[in-house]
Amino acid sequence: MAARPRVVIVGGGFAGLWAARALASAPVEIVLVDRGNHHLFQPLLYQVATAGLSAPDIAAPLRHILRSQRNVEVRMATVTAIDAAGKRIALEDGATLGFDFLLLASGATHAYFGHEQWAQHAPGLKTLDDALDLRRKLLLAFERAEAASDPAERAAWLSFAIVGGGPTGVELAGTLAEIARHTLKDEFRNIDPASARVRLVEAGPRVLATFPQALSEQAQRQLEKLGVEVSLGTPVSDINADGYTLGDAFVPAKTVVWAAGVAASKLGAMPGVPLDRAGRVQVRPDLGVPGYPHIFVAGDLAALAQADGRPVPGVAPAAKQMGRYVAQVIRARLAGQAPPPPFAYRDYGNLATIGRMAAVVDLGRLRFSGLPAWWFWLLMHVFFLIGFRNRLVVLLNWWWAYWSYQRGARIILGNGRDPSAPE
Structure with a gap:
């Protein structure tokens, strides 16, 4: 392998893993570098955050996935610098890796549009760590409300806001409303979980803006039927430990979740490389980096326009x-x-689930919503999961949740401390 050209892939997400697999029979040495040891099925990450699934249900170790591919070495490490001209990357432990070809597929992180101080009060959802921290935060809110003696404090603990009306925000809001009204029913003595206020805040004129207008309106109706309060057209102007400001009105809320924007990984910021406003690399039509034909960018880190002028979606x-x-x-x-x-x-279409037996599906000429869309969404997500075990476990969990309204991953870890609270 030492005499073969080396392909270094940074990121074990969809782009990186699918590239590595597609090079299985190529005469190359592949080094796949990722900060974690697993591939994550990110479309179901919100299910971990809302206690519907456990972390191993939607993730699998990269070494296990690639165990039969002999030309791949997996390296768990963080990339700190890229020497594009010298064809080397630097790792956090001080080591370096040379390459003949480099694929940057390190994804994206949360974007707070210049208000980075909001991050400690409004966590986002991009990684398994994010999901587990958010799950703890959501479940703790009901526990804190149960223990509160002051009505105003109790109301603040039972007030939830999800900022951002894209698929993640819609899925979180719908599922959280279902938890409050069904999953937690009869489990508390001092509060009624169904009285929880779940608000979805979208600065634009409608939720699911990438979907057709009719499906967007249907999604909003389905959310409202579940008990979600949908706020459109007014952006959040401030977030702190006690709540958020919507327009000129302050809303007390102990739990705010950020689902409003993403920013590209900082690895794309190489000298002389053109970036868009979100920090994504403006790649050539072959996904190469201008000026560096041996470097490619894929996934959320790449900015490329389609033939109709619209960007390739993340x-x-x-x-x-x-x-x-x-x-x-x-x-x-x-x-x-x-x-x-x-x-x-x-483009094979867009899918989004709103809650129990509610979803929207846009397949181009075919568009539908409601229960048929929910079944279609479920089947597609199970089909694309990696590994038979994951598919089986997810199906069993969903089957149980469907009949019982229960969510099997509701254990609060970390001594009951909110990870986003100040020390």
């Missing part, structure tokens, strides 16, 4: 397609063949 199908495409480009170069045509994203 979704799992796009990341998978990008990863496979980069592998095709590398294979063609190694074989001395003509490069493949420019990358073209194939």
Whole structure:
């Protein structure tokens, strides 16, 4: 392997993993570098945050996934710097890795639009650690409300706000309303969990803005039917430990969740590389970095316009397609063949679930909502999970939740301390 060209892939998400797999039979040495040891099925991350699933249900160790692929080495490490001209990356432990080809697929993080101080009061949801911390925060809110003697304090603990009306925000709001009205029923003595106020705050004119208008309106009706209060057209102007400010009105709330924006990983900020406003690398049509033909970017870190001028969306199908495409480009170069045509994203549709038996599906010409959409959403997500065990466990968990309204991962860890609270 030492004499083979080395492909270094930074990030074990959809783009990185699918690129590594597509290079399985290529005459290359692959080093897959990731800060964690697992691949995460991010579309179901909110299910971990809301106690519907456990962390291992939607994640699998990278070494296990790639155990049969002999040309891959997995390195659990954090990349701190990239020497593009010298073809080396630096790791946090002081080690360096040389490469012949580099794929940056390190994803995105939360964006607070210049208000980074909000992060400690309004956590986001991008990693398993985020999900576990958020789950603890959500469940603790009901415990704190149960123990509170002051009515105003109790009301603040039972006030939940999700900022951002995209798929993550909609899914979180709908599921949280279901937990409050059904899962926790009859479990408390001093509070009625169903009295909890769940508000979804979207600065734009509608939720699920990437969906057609009719499905967006249907999603809002389904949310309101579940008991979610939908606030549109007014952005949050401040967030602190006691609540948030919407327009000119302060709303007491002990639990605020951020689902409003993302920013690209800082690894894309190499000298001389063009970035968009979100920090994503403006790649060439072959997903290469301008000025560095041996470096590629895929997934949420890449900014590329489609033929109609719209950007390639930051979704799992796009990341998978990008990863496979980069592998095709590398294979063609190694074989001395003509490069493949420019990358073209194939949009297979958008899905979003709102809650129990409620979802919206946009497949282009075919659009539907309600119970059929919910079943379609469920089947598609189970199908795309990695590993038979994960598919089986998720199906069993969902089946049990469907009939019982119970959520099996409601254990509060960490001595009952809110991880976002100040020390």
